[in-house]
Amino acid sequence: MKGYWKDYFRQERTIFRNAPYMWGIRIMFVVVLLCSGRFQWCVMLTSGIFSVGFYFSSEAEYLLPLTEKEWKTRRLTRVCMIWLRYLLLGILSYVLWVGLGYDESLLNTFRVSPLMCVAFFVLQMLMVFGTLLEQVIDSERRRKPSLVMVLPFAAMFYYWIHFIPSVEDNSFFAATWQVDILIITAAGLIEIVRCVRMFKRWKKEDYDPAAEKVKALQQV
Amino acid sequence: MALLECRKLNKKIGTYRLKDIDFTLEAGMVLGLIGVNGCGKTTLLRSVMGSYRLDPDPEDGGELFLNGKHFAxxxxxxxxxxxxxxxxxxxxxxxxxxxxxxxxxxxxxxFDLKKNKALLEKYEVPEKMVASRLSKGQKIRSQLAFALSYPAKLYILDEPAGNLDVEFRDAFYQEIRTLVADEECAVIISSHLVTELEQIADELLWIGRAGDEGTVRYFGSVDDMRDRYRLLSIDSKEEASIPDKLITGKRIRETHSEYLLQGTKEDFGQMLPVGLQGSLRYPSLQEIMYYTEKGGER
Incomplete structure (x- = not known):
């Protein structure tokens, strides 16, 4: 595993040496994420769709002299590193927004039901991981979304909209806060199961230029 | 042992299938890969390189060995x-x-990074310009610089010369000759510039398309292939004197007709009238492909 981290940081140094503007884009993204506050889940999920596929969509990636295991681990390493960045920046963003008092309603929510805030954040990070993993697995990226895949997104979206607890019983969307936690937990479990299934099904596929959505981005 | 062995390669892409592709390639040889558009040349090359796997579809299969190493x-x-x-x-x-x-x-x-840099300079490729802003010819040159920067055994060139200027094309073919001169490696080159391919290739692999299947129409030396065919240019009235089984294709022009004949030397000697034998000539590869794939007006 040590070799993969070494390779990852070597790639990052290569990017910095040869395309320093990419680091400029990353710094801008960090600022956007830090300022996103409660909108961070939108920023993370949207950028997650593009941030990994960008690196792995060329034919040269499929021609590398790597075993299938090494090829998968290389992609997984990048997913984990991006997810870790999102995790740290996400926590920092909430601390900044709440700590500096920019979002009083979020601060009130955290005082009333810290468990709910944590649960929502955990669900958000699970969704981000699932999105990143989906983008590096060819068959999943090309698969049409099913209803089951949409449910965790729906749960997250509704709780985000209703992220102000009621005065009477501290519930957010459902009848009681316990049911809210159950719903978020169920959404999280669906996402975990989805990630595990994606990982188990993961096989290196044929290179297919027609199916590579990010090919269009490459023309920019 | 051959440098590259391809045994019974079958690959399905969409509705089209490459079927039972068999060939070998010795070190020091240049193999020309020819065929009409859509016959599966790029599919074959991608299967050899590894972009395509040989197991997703139940009908896929085959084995590839390069320098004794199994592809999977x-x-x-x-x-x-x-x-x-x-x-x-x-x-x-x-x-x-x-x-x-x-x-x-x-x-x-x-891989030698310094050599890569030197080659980029030699081929006049701006090394700091993003690839999207390079011309097609520059992209080919930058790929060539990358390919020549490490000691490969097999060089796969898919339609490389079409976008190169005349001057660099000459240098490009010279690079290929230099590569194989030491007989350590081999080259597979796929091209529609059949006339140029004829000059550089030692062997030919011709993929023929029949409906939704591509199969090997010919595999062997360029000279052997030319030896199988003759082109006959005669007056249309004399067509009756040509045995039907020899005619592969024909093209009728205003003043005369051209016939592509396929057979052995003995066939041409025995089956054609003596008067016509003097009018026979060896066709170019382009002519063979034209008459065989199109059939002329047959």
């Missing part, structure tokens, strides 16, 4: 011995040539 069981050793120059640019368009060498050269044993 010794995947790493197999792939590290292959260099490529492709018509469809295989690297990210957002990287420049220097970054490509830096990023991907790491995975190829013996």
């Amino acid at each position: 069981k010794e995947e790493k050793a197999y792939r590290s011995a292959i260099a490529y120059v492709l018509e469809n640019y295989p690297f990210s368009l957002n990287m420049n040539a220097r970054e490509i060498g830096d990023r991907y050269g790491y995975y190829y044993p013996g």
Whole structure:
């Protein structure tokens, strides 16, 4: 595993040496994420769709002299590193927004039901991981979304909209806060199961230029 | 043992299938890959390189050996011995040539970054310009610089010369001759510039298309292939004197007709009237392909 981290940081140094503007884009993204506050889940999920596929969509990636295991681990390493960045920046963003008092309603929510805030954040990070993993697995990226895949997104979206607890019983969307936690937990479990299934099904596929959505981005 | 062995390669892409492709390639040889558009040349090359797997579809299959290494069981050793120059640019368009060498050269044993830089300079490729801004010819040159920067055993060139200027094309073919001169490696080159291919290739692999299947129409030396065919240019009135079984294709012109005949030397000597034998000539590869694939007006 040590070799993969070494390779990852070597790639990052290569990017910095040869395309320093990419680091400029990353710094801008960090600022956007830090300022996103409660909108961070939108920023993370949207950028997650593009941030990994960008690196792995060329034919040269499929021609590398790597075993299938090494090829998968290389992609997984990048997913984990991006997810870790999102995790740290996400926590920092909430601390900044709440700590500096920019979002009083979020601060009130955290005082009333810290468990709910944590649960929502955990669900958000699970969704981000699932999105990143989906983008590096060819068959999943090309698969049409099913209803089951949409449910965790729906749960997250509704709780985000209703992220102000009621005065009477501290519930957010459902009848009681316990049911809210159950719903978020169920959404999280669906996402975990989805990630595990994606990982188990993961096989290196044929290179297919027609199916590579990010090919269009490459023309920019 | 041959440097590259391809045994019963079957690959299905969409509704089209390459069927039972068998060929070998010795070190020091240049194999020309020819066929009409859509016959499966790029599919075959991608299968040999590893972009396409040989197991997704139940009808897929076959075995490939490069320098004794199996394509699936010794995947790493197999792939590290292959260099490529492709018509469809295989690297990210957002990287420049220097970054490509830096990023991907790491995975190829013996990759020399300094040599890569020197070759980019020699081929006049701006190393800091992103690939999306390079011309097609510059993209081919940058790929060639990458391919020549590590000691590969097999060089795969997919339609490389079409976008090169006349001057560089000459230098390009000279590079190929230099590559195979030491008989350590081999080259597979796919091209529609059949006239030029005829000059450089030692052997030919001709993929013929029949409906939704591509099969080997011919595999062997260029000279043997030419020896099978003769072109006869005569007055249309004399067609009756040509045995039907010899005619592969014909083209009727205003003043005369041209017939492509297929057979052995003995066939031409025995079956054709003596008067016509003097009018026979060896056809070019282009003419053979034209008459065989199109059938002329047959």
